[in-house]
Amino acid sequence: MPICVHAGSAYKHPVTSVGWPSYYAEDYASQAPAFHNMVSSFICEGVFSEYPELKVVLAESGFSWLPAHLWRLTKFWRGLRAEIPWVDRTPTEIARDHIRLTLQPVDAPPTSEQLERLMDHMGSDEMIIFSTDYPHWQFDGVDVIPEGISRELARKIMVDNPKNTYPRLQ
Amino acid sequence: MDRVTTGQKIKLAIADCDIHPTPKSVPVEIYPYLSKRWQDYMETYGIIYRQGFPTGPAFPKGQPNAARRDSYPPAGGKPGSDLSFMQSQHLDPNNVQLGILNPLSCGQGVQNLDFSAAYCNAVNHWQIAEWTSKEPRLKASLMIPYEDPLASVKEIDLWGGDHNFAQILLLSRTAEPLGQRKYWPIFEAACRANLPVAVHAFGYGGAPVTGGGWPSFYIEEMVGHAENTQSLLTSMVFEGVFERFPTLKLILVEAGFAWLPALTWRLDKLWNRMRKEIPHVTRPPSELIRQQVWLTTQPMEEPEPREHLLDTIEWIGWEKLLFATDYPHWDFDEPSRALPIRVGKEQKEAFFLQNALELYGLK
Amino acid sequence: MARYVVASVTEILPGERKLVTVRGRPIVIFNLDGEYFGILDRCPHQGASLCKGRLVGLVDAPRPGEYSFCRKGEIIRCPWHGWEFDIRTGKSRCEPESIKATQYDVGVKRGSEVIDESYEAETFDVVIESDYVVVNV
Numbered sequence: 001m002p003i004c005v006h007a008g009s010a011y012k013h014p015v016t017s018v019g020w021p022s023y024y025a026e027d028y029a030s031q032a033p034a035f036h037n038m039v040s041s042f043i044c045e046g047v048f049s050e051y052p053e054l055k056v057v058l059a060e061s062g063f064s065w066l067p068a069h070l071w072r073l074t075k076f077w078r079g080l081r082a083e084i085p086w087v088d089r090t091p092t093e094i095a096r097d098h099i100r101l102t103l104q105p106v107d108a109p110p111t112s113e114q115l116e117r118l119m120d121h122m123g124s125d126e127m128i129i130f131s132t133d134y135p136h137w138q139f140d141g142v143d144v145i146p147e148g149i150s151r152e153l154a155r156k157i158m159v160d161n162p163k164n165t166y167p168r169l170q
Numbered sequence: 171m172d173r174v175t176t177g178q179k180i181k182l183a184i185a186d187c188d189i190h191p192t193p194k195s196v197p198v199e200i201y202p203y204l205s206k207r208w209q210d211y212m213e214t215y216g217i218i219y220r221q222g223f224p225t226g227p228a229f230p231k232g233q234p235n236a237a238r239r240d241s242y243p244p245a246g247g248k249p250g251s252d253l254s255f256m257q258s259q260h261l262d263p264n265n266v267q268l269g270i271l272n273p274l275s276c277g278q279g280v281q282n283l284d285f286s287a288a289y290c291n292a293v294n295h296w297q298i299a300e301w302t303s304k305e306p307r308l309k310a311s312l313m314i315p316y317e318d319p320l321a322s323v324k325e326i327d328l329w330g331g332d333h334n335f336a337q338i339l340l341l342s343r344t345a346e347p348l349g350q351r352k353y354w355p356i357f358e359a360a361c362r363a364n365l366p367v368a369v370h371a372f373g374y375g376g377a378p379v380t381g382g383g384w385p386s387f388y389i390e391e392m393v394g395h396a397e398n399t400q401s402l403l404t405s406m407v408f409e410g411v412f413e414r415f416p417t418l419k420l421i422l423v424e425a426g427f428a429w430l431p432a433l434t435w436r437l438d439k440l441w442n443r444m445r446k447e448i449p450h451v452t453r454p455p456s457e458l459i460r461q462q463v464w465l466t467t468q469p470m471e472e473p474e475p476r477e478h479l480l481d482t483i484e485w486i487g488w489e490k491l492l493f494a495t496d497y498p499h500w501d502f503d504e505p506s507r508a509l510p511i512r513v514g515k516e517q518k519e520a521f522f523l524q525n526a527l528e529l530y531g532l533k
Numbered sequence: 534m535a536r537y538v539v540a541s542v543t544e545i546l547p548g549e550r551k552l553v554t555v556r557g558r559p560i561v562i563f564n565l566d567g568e569y570f571g572i573l574d575r576c577p578h579q580g581a582s583l584c585k586g587r588l589v590g591l592v593d594a595p596r597p598g599e600y601s602f603c604r605k606g607e608i609i610r611c612p613w614h615g616w617e618f619d620i621r622t623g624k625s626r627c628e629p630e631s632i633k634a635t636q637y638d639v640g641v642k643r644g645s646e647v648i649d650e651s652y653e654a655e656t657f658d659v660v661i662e663s664d665y666v667v668v669n670v
Contacts, residue, residue, distance in 0.1 A: 014377045016401035017394065019346045022409060025444040026347070029404045030381055032436055033397035037380035040390045046597030064435060068428035068482070071471035073393050076501075078578075078627040079615030080232050080389040085594040090628065092474075107436040109485070117481045121473065232615050239612030240585040502613055504579040 002055035002100070002165055005038060007031040031061045032107070036069045039099060043073070046086035048098045055165055057100045060133055062107035067121035070095055096124040100165050102131035103157060108146050115148030129165055130158040182518070184505050185268040185526035186260075187466045188370070188423050188494035189308070191301055192273070194251040199300060203292035208285055217289075218281045219374040220317070220345060228379060229388040233500040241498035249498035253304060260497050261307060264505050268526055269308045270336055270494075271297055272370050272423065276313060278341050279374030286315035287325065294329060302334040309336035309530070311368060316340045319355040326356070330363030336530045337366045337421065341373030342395065348402040349409030357415045366419035366464075366529065369402065371395035392501075399425035400433050403463070407437060410450040412458040419529065421464045424496060428471040431485040434459055460487060464529055466494035467521070468503040476511050483521075492529065493522045534669050537653045542641060542664040545569070548606055552584045555670045559584075560637055562666060563620045565607055570620045571637035571668050572609070577625075581613040583634065589617070591626065638669040 008031070014020045015030045035058050042048065042056060073091040081087065087094070109115055122128075132144050145154050163169050193199040201209055221228060233239060235249055241259065243252035250256065261269060277289030290313035297310035312335040314322035329335055338360050346352055348369065360367045372395070378384040379391050381401070399422050406412065406420065437455035441448070451458075465486070473479050483491065495503050509521070527533045539553040545564045552561050552574055559574035561584040574584050590605035608617045608626065617626040623636035642652070644661040652667055659665065 065432040
């Protein structure tokens, strides 16, 4: 079974590395950076080296932040590799194999062209799994799948990727 | 545009918006500007930062002194301590027309606020005496004891008109999120002095370096600067700093930049949904950021294929980026190799120099 | 391709390195236990001089927390971003199949062979009885 990490906090630490925010909007915004750090921690600590069959699902904090984060993590890893030698291939490859993210909230760019480019930046069509976050209403309008995602990719998101992530669905 | 010939090559003139000078010797170079009382204090009690460790950084660095191994001056001393070596190794061969000095470990984030103020003042004197008065291409950062906003305002008002200084400098991990009202006197004084506020990665906020706690490894801290910076920027947006100070210019230094578009998309969406909680934010965050925020480019993210970075830069805006190398640190971005993608002449010149000249009012 | 004499063997002892320039290319020659290897002195990442880097061994880990160390002195770590290169093969440790430092063919020849076989030795007075490090560029 995969492990799902949902947005939220046990508030052991200030929710940001710069202290406690004043507003709920700020707290909610901080869930995305929290997932960046979580991706770093899962990969750098070697969780996937130790448990090569494990998949981790990151729920309800979007995915549009992921490419930039992996670009940075992989860049540094090339030279800092000896600090975490159990990471034996690029963090980007590890993420593509082991990490899945739920679709909503997309935190989408304003245009469908930009979203298409973003999906190209993801570098893999296997990482996103369909979600609505019902009964919360994360998306504008009634279309859960935003414009800019091709039919083929939509099918992967809605059918193939969830099946491959949750073996018990098969 | 001015060019310098180095052998056969003509090198593009650049700005370097993140150079780290360091004193050759604190007693020799800083003590002249520090009262005896504070000299004795340092020697007896040391410097106490807002962190649990009595000395040293929270994580060991990737190279000694976090520096390039080839940046040790031949005459001796630490990387970044020798102007003539900085000139011969970096400023001259890389055709740096404008270099912004960002001193680190120089009195900021220090718990003893009076000492912090005294040391920042001494470092401001030192930057002029040892650097900007000797090398016209360099500009200093106005160091302030930012956890004491009133003392910071005094320091800004003291130096505000001095053209040695291009900006005010803070570190990104502050005791409270930087948008909170405690820090507003600093922004007010910055606008009065017509100086941008630069916030450089690292710092001593006291909180763990990630929102999820203390990571185990230095690499996690290094990538975590992007998260810190996103948090401080979110705070500044939602606290209404940009609305309250519409002429404030913010520069985010050494956090990279590729993370910015996704953050603006998220913040716009939250702002749309939660307007009632934050009615003082009357314009979309993406608009505020586009108008009042700039970012230095280092450490430049490295997508594969590299052309993906073109999308990201388009989304941010070519005019928002300020080239920086982070000399002499190990994660240095080499000007001739850091942006290995074909871009138009105008965009290249903006990215490498013109944006900085414009922002700092040096055109 | 031509063959160049770059040093006498006594100039580069085991564990040492020397930076030479051949046909305009800066090449760093390493001696690993009596074997010579040559790598272009430009890191494939951003062009740093690899000669200024630190000679290290290989830190590996079969599992998180279990470290192994071998091949002491056979890896050169770039002085800037720390990328590790295997001196014997030029391959990076991080992505050996796609990231490599340019390698040159390096060997040792007797003075007598050098004189007979038309090696370029512009800066050397070749002595027949001595051994020389030669590079193919």
